[in-house]
Amino acid sequence: MSEEQIKIESQREINDSFPKLVVYSSIAIIIYLFAKMVFVPLGKNLSVAGISTSSIISVIAIFTILILLWSILREIRDICNAIGGLLALNLGREGADDDEVMHYQKAVKGFVYVFVVVIVFMFIGSLLIEISQGAAGLLLILIFIWAVITLYSAGMAISAEIEATASELAKKMEKNTTEKVETDY
Secondary structure, eight states: OOHHHHHHHHHHHHHHHHHHHHHHHHHHHHHHHHIIIIIHHHTTTOEETTEEHHHHHHHHHHHHHHHHHHHHHHHHHHHHHHHHHHHHHHHSOSSOOHHHHHHHHHHHHHHHHHHHHHHHHHHHHHHHHHHOHHHHHHHHHHHHHHHHHHHHHHHHHHHHHHHHHHHHHHHHHHHHHHHHHHHHO
8 A cells, every 4th residue: 555545544544533433432421421320220129020120220331331332342443553554654763654554553443442342341330330240240350361362463563563663773884884985995
């Protein structure tokens, strides 16, 4: 992809995905707030077939938020890919190639996904505690393990680009030094 194509595609993705991200996130937050502040407290002393109504409401809210999270993550992926492409153009080596763009995209997605999942856990975890504290604790441990792996992978993607940029700079410096030595003699 040419630099101009990357810029155009990145801008288009940001313009398309950001409003959707705001809408999906707002809906998820509103559902969470109504569930946590209105319906779960109202269902505390009620039960259906021996199951606490607040637990049933929490499960429904969790599933609804997870469905919205799927849409949110699609939009975040598109935005992260756009940001990664722009970073490759502005921070990377001259003439950003597809591998370089993919490395920046992977790094941006990794860091942002971890941030988003932690925020989502704050919402879902507080609802999951209504059902089972053990399940909430186990989910947090699994999220932490995933976050470590994802952040390591994102760091390695950036490391590959730092290495390549350093190598390119060293070659340029070597070339300039060689040319200067040849002109001095």
